[in-house]
């Protein structure tokens with residue numbers, strides 16, 4: 575029997591700290607849901623990341639993982655159903671066939687989903703593993719504890735025989751918590767990888783490779799480079815849901831760090847940077863402002879029209895992915911795409927040789 579979860583803290587003071595919150599009291603009773611950090615550690619990390627981001631020049635920025643409090647997760651869920659947002663429905667159309675093929679190749683008994691969110695994408699993969707008679711366990715890994723607290727019990731109820739668990743963590747730093755691989759398939763769907771700066775993608779691949787055994791798989795959903803109009807429409811929807819999602823990051827800063835952003839004083843901006851091959855989202859101050867962020871020991875002074883970067887969403891080509899995979903311990907095995915080449919699912923396999931670096 576494998577250990578899928580590893581608790582990285584257990585001190586009494588951390589437990590005492592955690593029990594102050596009802597949510598954490600509940601999760602402390604669910605041994606299948608583990609946090610990588612205590613609430614106190616999480617707050618300190620958030621403060622440090624936001625502090626560094628707000629100091630960045632020429633463009634202050636906020637890490638996009640902070641979109642996803644409960645309201646942010648619900649807004650993103652609405653985005654996935656917008657007519658302009660082709661990503662989710664295109665991936666969903668590719669997934670049944672890709673899942674069948676990936677399961678046939680890898681033969682996985684253990685599924686891990688990174689960035690599982692509200693937990694709806696994982697079902698097709700579980701179905702394919704179950705149909706092949708392989709399914710034993712499923713681990714959901716996400717930055718949002720409320721999302722996992724909702725999706726984990728639902729998954730367990732849906733599949734009574736399945737060993738289910740969840741990890742609250744950051745996929746850039748915390749994959750080690752998964753422990754060693756073996757008959758493992760990691761799914762990283764929905765173009766979530768697009769939020770990782772290309773310079774950090776090889777490091778992400780290496781850390782994924784380190785929790786896979788030889789022959790294990792990583793299935794990655796990638797949004798593809800395409801014409802600017804189509805890309806920009808997907809991030810500037812007519813109903814303004816993406817704008818509301820974008821402004822939500824300021825509400826999260828207000829709630830978690832005691833900031834005094836006025837979300838309504840910021841305008842949503844999203845454009846395609848063809849050279850970088852990413853969509854960039856920003857928030858533009860309608861007028862000059864001074865924002866206090868006491869929880870991050872920061873103050874942000876913006877002129878009228880001044881901007882904050884809130885997200886990059888990278889767009890890929892197959893050669894670009896292959897270049898980033900070089901010497902990471904993973905190789906590209908299959909590339910599943912739609913007739914219009916809007917989106918791709920890339921099946922990567924752990925190679926025999928140890929990864930460099």
Ligand code: AVJ
Pocket residue numbers: 653661764765766768769808809816819885886887
């Ligand atoms: C969840 C990162 C895949 O980049 O398309 C949607 C987030 N931002 N609309 C994306 C998002 C604005 C989304 N990902």
